[in-house]
Amino acid sequence: MKIAVLPGDGIGPEIVAQAVKVLKALSSDGLKVEMEEAPIGGAGYDAAGDPLPEATLKLAREADAVLLGAVGGPRYDTLDRPLRPERGLLRIRKELNLFANLRPALMYAELASASTLKPEVVSGLDIMIVRELTGDIYFGQPRGIETRGGERVGFNTMVYSESEVRRVAEVAFGIAMKRNRKLCSVEKANVLECSELWKEVVIEVSKKYPEVELSHMYVDNAAMQLVRNPKQFDVIVTGNIFGDILSDEASMLTGSIGMLPSASLDQNNKGMYEPIHGSAPDIAGKDVANPLATILSVSMMLRYTFNQEAAAKRIESAVEKVLAQGCRTADIYTEGTRKVSCSGMGDAVVAAL
Ligand code: IPM
Numbered sequence: 444m445k446i447a448v449l450p451g452d453g454i455g456p457e458i459v460a461q462a463v464k465v466l467k468a469l470s471s472d473g474l475k476v477e478m479e480e481a482p483i484g485g486a487g488y489d490a491a492g493d494p495l496p497e498a499t500l501k502l503a504r505e506a507d508a509v510l511l512g513a514v515g516g517p518r519y520d521t522l523d524r525p526l527r528p529e530r531g532l533l534r535i536r537k538e539l540n541l542f543a544n545l546r547p548a549l550m551y552a553e554l555a556s557a558s559t560l561k562p563e564v565v566s567g568l569d570i571m572i573v574r575e576l577t578g579d580i581y582f583g584q585p586r587g588i589e590t591r592g593g594e595r596v597g598f599n600t601m602v603y604s605e606s607e608v609r610r611v612a613e614v615a616f617g618i619a620m621k622r623n624r625k626l627c628s629v630e631k632a633n634v635l636e637c638s639e640l641w642k643e644v645v646i647e648v649s650k651k652y653p654e655v656e657l658s659h660m661y662v663d664n665a666a667m668q669l670v671r672n673p674k675q676f677d678v679i680v681t682g683n684i685f686g687d688i689l690s691d692e693a694s695m696l697t698g699s700i701g702m703l704p705s706a707s708l709d710q711n712n713k714g715m716y717e718p719i720h721g722s723a724p725d726i727a728g729k730d731v732a733n734p735l736a737t738i739l740s741v742s743m744m745l746r747y748t749f750n751q752e753a754a755a756k757r758i759e760s761a762v763e764k765v766l767a768q769g770c771r772t773a774d775i776y777t778e779g780t781r782k783v784s785c786s787g788m789g790d791a792v793v794a795a796l
């Protein structure tokens with residue numbers, strides 16, 4: 444298993460170091476893991492003047508899977524847009540054709556009290572958000588800021604082709620088939636043509652999956668329903684920007700954004716695995732970040748790219764075990780539990796393995 448390791452910026456290096464520990468522990472237990480590190484984001488800009496250096500992209504292309512930390516930081520916010528860390532992340536997603544972004548929101552029983560929602564609303568929560576990742580307003584042309592009629596105008600383009608919708612819908616239906624066979628397609632078809640086409644294509648694809656119960660929801664309503672009654676959802680499929688927003692919202696249902704992993708897959712299940720949270724510059728370098736989202740991303744990697752279900756489950760059980768033992772990083776700490784550092788959490792997971 445060849446893995447490109449891209450720690451990135453902010454807390455990226457700290458959290459990735461914990462996930463690497465976990466991979467090494469599995470490796471000493473017989474999994475054949477080969478890892479190589481390269482800079483991305485602000486680190487890429489510092490090293491090579493490019494948020495996605497050529498050598499990093501090459502390494503990522505040659506690897507079977509990519510493990511990514513996070514990118515971005517205030518130091519880079521004033522750079523020209525193409526040089527900003529976020530652009531490196533978007534480019535690697537696009538270059539590797541990682542169009543299907545799987546973002547599970549899973550409630551760990553021990554963390555029910557860490558959620559800002561009532562325990563009865565969130566306990567047992569298990570949602571999978573399938574976010575389209577290489578299209579939409581993130582990449583649509585034209586885009587820019589220009590002067591029109593004496594004032595500045597900013598513009599972006601929301602655009603989806605039917606093939607883009609179809610392939611991500613196929614992935615979502617496939618996942619729904621393996622779960623509770625309920626799929627909710629989220630869009631804004633009452634206002635946007637782009638969404639109207641999205642909905643039509645999803646309905647076409649649904650004909651191949653008669654066992655899956657398909658529903659449709661406008662994104663504003665979906666945002667409300669996620670906090671009102673999140674357990675009504677099984678799988679959600681949505682476009683890039685709506686998925687970005689709803690997955691942050693869904694993460695908080697589970698207690699902390701520091702818990703949620705993600706997988707970004709291409710047609711052949713090659714994938715990039717990253718926590719859904721950002722680089723958290725305010726706590727970077729302090730050894731207080733929660734590494735569990737990154738560690739759980741490794742579990743997704745073993746499941747989706749390497750078909751190592753047993754090893755994936757082992758990581759998940761180890762995470763459950765350390766939570767049951769009361770280990771908590773600051774973001775999920777509640778009274779009566781034991782506060783641990785980022786590296787302390789990594790060590791605890793390795794011990795639990
Ligand atoms: C995410 C992040 C990224 C996105 C940013 C950092 C570009 O918010 O992965 O959800 O918007 O996709």
Ligand code: MG
Pocket residue numbers: 687688691719
């Ligand atoms: Mg986001």
